[in-house]
Amino acid sequence: MKSTIRIKKINGKEYWYEDTPYYDKEKKQIRHKSKYLGKNIDGQPVKVRSDEMIPARLSVSSAPKAAYFHGNLLPLQNITPELSIQATLEEFLTEIETDTLLSLVYNRILRPTAMSNIQSWYEGSSLWINNNKLPLSGQRISELLSNIGQSNIPEEFMERFAAQIEPNATLLYDITSLSSSSKLLECLEYGYNRDNDGLPQINLSLVVDKDKGIPVRYDVYPGSIADISTLKNTIIRLKDAGSQQFRLVMDRGFFSQTTLAELIDEKIPFIIPATIQLTSVKELMSKAQTRVKQAEYLQKHEKGPIFAMPVTLEHQFDLDDRPRILKVNGYCFYDPKREQDERDSFYQQLFDALEKLKGCRPQNWRKPETVVQGVAKKYVRYLNWKFVDGQFEVSIKQKAVTQRLNRMGRFILFYSGEMDWLSCLTMYRQRDAVEKCFLRMKNDLETLPLNARREDSVKGYLFMVFIALIIRMRLQMILKVTGLAKQYSVEKLLLELEKIKLFELSQGEIMKSEVSKKNREILEALNLCA
Incomplete structure (x- = not known):
């Protein structure tokens, strides 16, 4: 594949790069390698000196007077134009308002803070190098958000x-x-x-x-x-x-x-998914709960068995004082593993509620029914109780428990x-x-x-x-597609990239910190340039 020469604009300065496409057999896609050629001077690449990289040790005269976090902004700044977010915002907002809003957006992703602290956060980012005139006081931010909220x-x-x-x-x-x-x-x-x-x-x-x-x-x-x-x-x-x-x-x-x-x-x-609040759904579930286990409905899903039986709901009701019949198709599913998990969890929590209620000794002024509700919560429906001589006598409603057990592992999905x-x-x-x-x-x-x-x-x-x-969420999807999600969460990746910094020297020149091997691998996978 042929290489191409192109100019990249970084922090207001132009640099020449040689871009070479190649086929990545592992990822089965076209990737790109970039080779630095030099600074753009009069239309030609010139390597004046290696001022794009800051040495590991700096002399006193060349020590940086300011450092800015930079690498963690790169994927966010790449996604913004990819999804045309900035261009779309600029249809309704001025350039300054758009830049201000995007600064709030980047802060919300990287390090959420109070609006009164945004200015301090911004001054520590490489965003400050390109635009140090944004109105980021708490009052001005509030005015911008208020104006957006009032508008369409x-x-x-x-x-x-x-x-x-x-x-x-x-x-x-x-x-x-x-x-x-x-x-x-x-x-x-x-x-x-x-x-x-x-x-x-x-x-x-x-x-x-x-x-x-x-x-x-x-x-x-x-x-x-x-x-x-x-x-x-x-x-x-x-x-x-x-x-x-x-x-x-x-x-x-x-x-x-x-x-x-x-x-x-x-x-x-x-x-x-259906709930059993409608009588017709309850009846449908009752009819299906045994039939769904028949071998003809057995399927394999995610390495485990599952049963899927076609069902049809016919529900009659009045809508706007007129009789109406709903006819909806669906599938009744039975998942044996899910049934066992639900059964174990149910028994454990029902037992805990029973024991807590038996051991409860409420103060005289408290209503027993209020105490029962507070202790047993949603398991109240499965318990019989009496309050005798300052304590609770509790037993299980077997019929209610059986009805609940019969529905475990079963659910209906309706569709059109x-x-x-x-x-x-x-x-x-x-x-x-x-x-x-x-x-x-x-x-x-x-x-x-x-x-x-x-x-x-x-x-x-x-x-x-x-x-x-x-x-x-777009960054999270990119990590999944590129395979980076196997090693990094979004938070971990952004923390790793935060190590890439820009330095401002006493003469006003901007230098970039050395990029570690780990960060180079991340940038290459994301097809980004530091």
């Missing part, structure tokens, strides 16, 4: 972003709660709190592209809005943005007769369209991508707690977090 920029960005990356036809959908103790945010309301922290909340829904592993849109709702209402709004917005052909994969929290009717009426393909059992099960299990997004957002990006004082600031802040989540 987040919605317009998501429309253009989706058009750029062309989301796959399979979209994963879920919702989470973001809590706050702030007394100033009117959007905070009490509702079903997934973090069980007892605080008012807002609800944030997320749509994730299954194959790319990145979020493509989000929506914010007051904390009391039901999950099913948020789903309906998301469908409308996806269609308004031009997404016509997609399949939604959802968790059991969205299962209801209303949801099924909505999805069927809108002709949206879906996969959703043409699907075999393996595609249905695989797509549903891949929905953990959206759960990982929520996990990364709450933990790694430290989204909680929400401390903003104004609703528009919260909306602007969540938009910034959304962009950070896109970049971080």
Whole structure:
């Protein structure tokens, strides 16, 4: 393969490199090697001196007056143009506003900190070398986020972003709660709190592209809005943005007769697990729980046996005072290993609840039923109890336990369209991508707690977090594709790359630290230049 000569612009200076493509037999793909030729002087490569590398030992006269972390920014700065994030933002924001927002995004990924500390963090990064005029005081950042929150920029960005990356036809959908103790945010309301922290909340829904592993849109709702209402709004917005052909994969929290009717009426393909709240589903499960074990339904999945039996739900109900019949196809699955794991866990926790309640001696002023609920929690339904002479007499409800055991290892996935059992099960299990997004957002990006004082600031802040989540999840996918995920988590890789620094000498020249073998291997795998 022929080599090409090209110029790279690094920190405002131009350098000549020879790029040589080669075929990597191990990874079975075309890779590139870059050879440094010299600094660009009057259109020619000239090796003036090795000022691109800082010596291991510096003389006193050449000692650096400042050092900047640099290497950990490289993959983030590479993903930003790859996904056209910066170009899309610049359609709505000025260059300074875009650079400011991206600085907040990079900080959120690398070292989340309070907005009042962003300026100090920025001055320690190589971003400072190229632009030391950004308005990064806490007040100016708050103003920027507030202005974004008041505008339609987040919605317009998501429309253009989706058009750029062309989301796959399979979209994963879920919702989470973001809590706050702030007394100033009117959007905070009490509702079903997934973090069980007892605080008012807002609800944030997320749509994730299954194959790319990145979020493509989000929506914010007051904390009391039901999950099913948020789903309906998301469908409308996806269609308004031009997404016509997609399949939604959802968790059991969205299962209801209303949801099924909505999805069927809108002709949206879906996969959703059933709950037994509907009598018709309970009856279907009861009929299938023995039949599903028959040999004709036996399959092999991930080196273990699993049974998959086709089922059809026919459910009659009234919708808008009119009788309606739902007919939905699905598969009833029976997983023997899962049954054993669920059985062991259930017995252990039921036994613990029983023993704790027997040994409980509540104070006289406490109501026994409140104590029972607090101790046994969700296992209350499986226990008979009496409060006699200051202590609890407890026994197990055998019928309730038997009914629970009969459902273990069994679950039903309903779907629309043409699907075999393996595609249905695989797509549903891949929905953990959206759960990982929520996990990364709450933990790694430290989204909680929400401390903003104004609703528009919260909306602007969540938009910034959304962009950070896109970049971080994209980096995670790159590590998986390149094989780096076998050695590095995202956090470990960024910490390793942080060792690559830029130094500013007393004469104003910028030098780069030596790049270790480990870092060179990372950069080559990511096709990056330090």
